[in-house]
Amino acid sequence: MKKVNIRASYSSRSRGSPILVVGSVALDSVKTPFGEVKDALGGSATYFGVSASYFAPVRLVAVVGKDFPPRHVRLLESRGIDTSGLVHAPGRTFRWKGYYEYDLNNAHTLDTRLNVFADFKPELSSEHRASPYVFLGNIDPDIQTGVLKKIARPRLVGADTMNFWIERKPAALKEMIRRVNVLIINEAETREFAGEKNLVLAARRIMSWGPGSLVVKRGEYGALLFSKNEVFAAPAYPLENISDPTGAGDSFAGGFMGYLAASGVSSSSKNIFAAMSSAVIFGSVMASFNVESFSLGKLSKLDRKKIAARYAEFIRLTRFA
Amino acid sequence: MKKVNIRASYSSRSRGSPILVVGSVALDSVKTPFGEVKDALGGSATYFGVSASYFAPVRLVAVVGKDFPPRHVRLLESRGIDTSGLVHAPGRTFRWKGYYEYDLNNAHTLDTRLNVFADFKPELSSEHRASPYVFLGNIDPDIQTGVLKKIARPRLVGADTMNFWIERKPAALKEMIRRVNVLIINEAETREFAGEKNLVLAARRIMSWGPGSLVVKRGEYGALLFSKNEVFAAPAYPLENISDPTGAGDSFAGGFMGYLAASGVSSSSKNIFAAMSSAVIFGSVMASFNVESFSLGKLSKLDRKKIAARYAEFIRLTRFA
Numbered sequence: 001m002k003k004v005n006i007r008a009s010y011s012s013r014s015r016g017s018p019i020l021v022v023g024s025v026a027l028d029s030v031k032t033p034f035g036e037v038k039d040a041l042g043g044s045a046t047y048f049g050v051s052a053s054y055f056a057p058v059r060l061v062a063v064v065g066k067d068f069p070p071r072h073v074r075l076l077e078s079r080g081i082d083t084s085g086l087v088h089a090p091g092r093t094f095r096w097k098g099y100y101e102y103d104l105n106n107a108h109t110l111d112t113r114l115n116v117f118a119d120f121k122p123e124l125s126s127e128h129r130a131s132p133y134v135f136l137g138n139i140d141p142d143i144q145t146g147v148l149k150k151i152a153r154p155r156l157v158g159a160d161t162m163n164f165w166i167e168r169k170p171a172a173l174k175e176m177i178r179r180v181n182v183l184i185i186n187e188a189e190t191r192e193f194a195g196e197k198n199l200v201l202a203a204r205r206i207m208s209w210g211p212g213s214l215v216v217k218r219g220e221y222g223a224l225l226f227s228k229n230e231v232f233a234a235p236a237y238p239l240e241n242i243s244d245p246t247g248a249g250d251s252f253a254g255g256f257m258g259y260l261a262a263s264g265v266s267s268s269s270k271n272i273f274a275a276m277s278s279a280v281i282f283g284s285v286m287a288s289f290n291v292e293s294f295s296l297g298k299l300s301k302l303d304r305k306k307i308a309a310r311y312a313e314f315i316r317l318t319r320f321a
Numbered sequence: 322m323k324k325v326n327i328r329a330s331y332s333s334r335s336r337g338s339p340i341l342v343v344g345s346v347a348l349d350s351v352k353t354p355f356g357e358v359k360d361a362l363g364g365s366a367t368y369f370g371v372s373a374s375y376f377a378p379v380r381l382v383a384v385v386g387k388d389f390p391p392r393h394v395r396l397l398e399s400r401g402i403d404t405s406g407l408v409h410a411p412g413r414t415f416r417w418k419g420y421y422e423y424d425l426n427n428a429h430t431l432d433t434r435l436n437v438f439a440d441f442k443p444e445l446s447s448e449h450r451a452s453p454y455v456f457l458g459n460i461d462p463d464i465q466t467g468v469l470k471k472i473a474r475p476r477l478v479g480a481d482t483m484n485f486w487i488e489r490k491p492a493a494l495k496e497m498i499r500r501v502n503v504l505i506i507n508e509a510e511t512r513e514f515a516g517e518k519n520l521v522l523a524a525r526r527i528m529s530w531g532p533g534s535l536v537v538k539r540g541e542y543g544a545l546l547f548s549k550n551e552v553f554a555a556p557a558y559p560l561e562n563i564s565d566p567t568g569a570g571d572s573f574a575g576g577f578m579g580y581l582a583a584s585g586v587s588s589s590s591k592n593i594f595a596a597m598s599s600a601v602i603f604g605s606v607m608a609s610f611n612v613e614s615f616s617l618g619k620l621s622k623l624d625r626k627k628i629a630a631r632y633a634e635f636i637r638l639t640r641f642a
Contacts, residue, residue, distance in 0.1 A: 102518045197354075197423045199541075200561045220520075221542040224559065233556030233638050238545065240521045277641040317554050318639050320598040 016056030016262035017155070018082075021048045022122050022147050023137020023250075024094055025062040025072075025086065030294065031099040034243045040295035041072045042096065044137030044160065047247035050299050051254025051286040052135075053079040054307055056261035059128055061085035061147075065093040065116045075300055085128060089116040104245045104291075105219040124150050133261040135253060136180075138162050141172040148179045155266040158182045158257050160249065166193045178210035181267035182276070184253050186217045199224070200231075212267060213276060215256065215283075217249055225273075225280050232277040235317060237288035237310065244294045248287045251299055255279070255286030285310045337377030337583035338476070339403075342369045343443050343468050344458020344571075345415055346383040346393075346407065351615065352420040355564045361616035362393045363417065365458030365481065368568035371620050372575025372607040373456075374400040375628055377582035380449055382406035382468075386414040386437045396621055406449060410437040425566045425612075426540040445471050454582040456574060457501075459483045462493040469500045476587040479503045479578050481570065487514045499531035502588035503597070505574050507538045520545070521552075533588060534597060536577065536604075538570055546594075546601050553598040556638060558609035558631065565615045569608045572620055576600070576607030606631045 023045030029038045045062045052058050059082040066088060076083050094117035097110040122143065129150050136144040136159040144159060151157075159180045165173050166189060173193070177183050183206065187199065194202035203214045203226040216224040222235040259282040265275045285307055290299045349363030366383045373379050380403040387409060397404050415438035418431040443464065450471050457465040457480040465480060472478075480501045486494050487510060494514070498504050504527065508520065515523035524535045524547040537545040543556040580603040586596045606628055611620045 198561060198563070200559045218542065221539065222554075222556070224556075231559050231638055232641065233543075233559070234641075235543070235545075235554030235556065238521045238552050238554070240519060242519070274642060281641055317552055318641075320553065320555075320602055320639075321595060 016258070017132045017264060018057045018059055019052050019133040019135060019257055019261045020059045020061065020124075020128055020131035020151070021045050021052070021135045021137060022061045022144075023048060023135075023139060024117055025060075025064050025068070026094040026096055026117075027068075028246060028295065029095070029097040030244055030246050032104070032244050032294075033100070033102055034241075035294060037244075037294045039095070041075065042246060042295060043094065044139075044247075044250045046076070046296065047250035047290065047299065048135055048137060048254040048257075049076060049081050050079050050296055051251040051290070052258035052261070053081055053254075054286075054302060054304060055255070055258030055282070056133070058082065059085060059131060061122045061124065061128060063087045063089050063094075063116050063120045065089060065091045068093045075296065079300065084125065085123070087123070089119075091116040093117075098246075100245060104242055107246070122147055132156075133257060134158070135257045136160065136176075137250065138165075141165050141169050141176040145172070145176045145179065148176070156181050156257075156260055157267075158184055158253065160184050160253060161189070161193075163189055163192055174209050177206070180211050182213040182215060183211045184215040184217065184249075184256065186219070186249065190214070190216050200226075213272075215276075215280065217252060219245070219248070223252070223280050223284060225276055227273050227276075230273050232273070232280060234277075234280045234284050234314075236284060237314065237317070239288060239292065242291050245291050246295075247299070248291050251290035252283035252287040254283075256283035258282065258286075281311060281314050282307070285314065337579070338453045338585060339378045339380055340373050340454040340456060340578055340582045341380045341382065341445075341449055341452035341472070342366050342373070342456045342458060343382045343465075344369060344456075344460060345438055346381075346385050346389070347415040347417055347438075348389075349567060349616065350416070350418040351565055351567050353425070353565050353615075354421070354423055355562075356615060358565075358615045360416070362396065363567060363616060364415065365460075365568075365571045367397070367617065368571035368611065368620065369456055369458060369575040369578075370397060370402050371400050371617055372572040372611070373579035373582070374402055374575075375607075375623060375625060376576070376579030376603070377454070379403065380406060380452060382443045382445065382449060384408040384410050384415075384437050384441045386410060386412045389414045396617065400621065405446065406444070408444070410440075412437040419567075421566060425563055428567070443468055453477075454578060455479070456578045457481065457497075458571065459486075462486050462490050462497040466493070466497045466500065469497070477502050477578075477581055478588075479505055479574065481505050481574060482510070482514075484510055484513055495530050498527070501532050503534040503536060504532045505536040505538065505570075505577065507540070507570065511535070511537050521547075534593075536597075536601065538573060540566070540569070544573070544601050544605060546597055548594050548597070551594050553594070553601060555598075555601045555605050555635075557605060558635065558638070560609060560613065563612050566612050567616075568620070569612050572611035573604035573608040575604075577604035579603065579607075602632060602635050603628075606635065
């Protein structure tokens with residue numbers, strides 16, 4: 001197996017190949033034991049996009065309302081994100097209101113207002129359709145499939161989903177994941193989707209439905225990467241200060257896909273498992289930064305040096321003879 | 322920092338320095354979704370002793386009743402365990418009855434009969450007192466301290482405890498851990514003992530009370546090793562077949578302490594953190610074998626080749642560039 005030269009690909013000046021992300025841009029009101037924010041910038045495409053932007057160019061497709069603050073668009077653009085696919089529709093922006101108690105693995109939803117997101121029909125330009133890397137945030141699986149049908153010949157496709165779709169649209173979800181190379185979902189969703197309590201067997205069953213790889217997110221317990229014959233386990237970074245876990249999963253996916261786009265691998269590369277293993281660590285790095293502040297506070301103010309330093313800490317954290 | 326030569330120390334024919342274990346030998350009746358056993362061999366000293374016996378000579382100090390089946394003593398002795406400290410007292414052997422549901426991290430106790438264990442007063446021979454490595458299973462912290470006061474000059478001392486003692490005898494527990502080099506407890510107990518929700522801060526607080534190192538066991542999520550300035554994270558082995566988690570923590574401790582005894586490090590060795598990191602992996606290896614069968618079914622039938630093979634699987638499981 002050929003080794004991926006991470007250092008070379010990660011620190012090279014070329015910024016990797018473009019990633020298309022389709023998902024939500026939202027205004028979140030969140031309370032945790034460590035503080036609270038009101039109508040702060042959030043959404044799966046936002047967290048993913050800002051996280052991935054440190055690795056590769058990002059093209060964002062989403063919808064917001066007329067009330068969406070221009071400063072949030074400027075923040076996305078300051079990270080070099082192509083916002084030509086961000087539609088400003090009549091109406092209000094998608095809003096989520098929730099809280100966390102000390103168990104930061106469980107979000108409690110107080111209110112969800114889809115607003116303009118209820119009628120989200122992603123429109124893709126010819127440039128969008130030519131994107132080599134694609135990430136589908138957690139939206140209706142029929143819409144996810146619709147997007148994928150329009151992408152000419154992607155090098156690698158990742159997707160997220162949630163219990164809502166597993167319970168309501170399992171057939172559409174299975175149709176979607178047939179077209180996906182790596183599904184990134186959390187542990188409880190893995191068991192629920194597969195209908196199997198044992199995580200290894202559950203992962204194998206889901207992979208039998210299409211995706212060559214599965215990333216199981218376990219919150220403060222890290223992540224597992226499964227492929228047909230291999231498993232890779234990564235811890236989460238043990239943090240002293242956690243402010244807000246909102247967006248951790250999407251920041252993880254952004255670091256994961258971002259690194260893959262930076263290294264140029266495709267789903268059929270021989271070194272794909274090794275590349276995805278490093279990608280899981282970069283995902284964990286980005287998620288660890290994200291939870292240290294509310295909204296995009298910390299995630300939007302990183303640089304490659306800080307990211308590389310925390311990657312090195314993951315090496316120390318997991319090294320044994 | 323000097324590197325530990327694991328391969329050399331582990332595969333050498335010299336069987337390492339002796340470990341004294343003081344704890345329980347019990348008869349367990351356990352039901353899980355995968356089967357059940359009645360009055361099967363169990364107890365913290367049993368699981369620890371059999372697990373550690375693959376690495377170093379084990380001296381076991383415990384008490385059983387007159388009803389204790391001689392075949393169980395023969396099993397311990399077949400593993401080369403010195404059972405001269407196993408007292409056969411008038412009365413019945415300690416019995417535990419419990420069950421697990423699909424969430425194998427939580428044991429549900431149906432019945433506990435201390436029997437002869439209620440009056441357990443460990444008696445140590447002069448050979449016991451000269452043991453260089455000591456592990457105190459989960460028993461009354463006053464008894465644990467009493468044992469430690471009798472040990473001449475141990476090279477390294479490890480101990481376990483549980484919420485029962487944290488809640489009932491916190492002062493005695495603090496007195497005990499002052500004399501211990503490494504405390505091996507589970508995640509919820511770490512938070513409870515420290516009175517701190519954040520795991521990193523909780524670990525640091527407990528270490529400020531004495532032990533130079535802390536191992537936090539997280540069941541199917543692996544383990545964390547803390548020392549003053551370093552952290553090491555190990556995953557659990559992702560298993561397809563789990564039969565019974567009883568004894569996983571003690572099997573872990575047996576592999577952990579066993580490896581340290583085999584490598585000959587002391588609590589003041591310069592390479593102690595590196596040695597403990599490898600020891601955490603050996604602990605995880607032994608725990609992973611243990612949960613694959615009920616009682617000592619699998620743990621008592623291993624060999625160094627199987628152990629080395631699974632250690633190699635942990636290397637593959639955690640390797641990234």
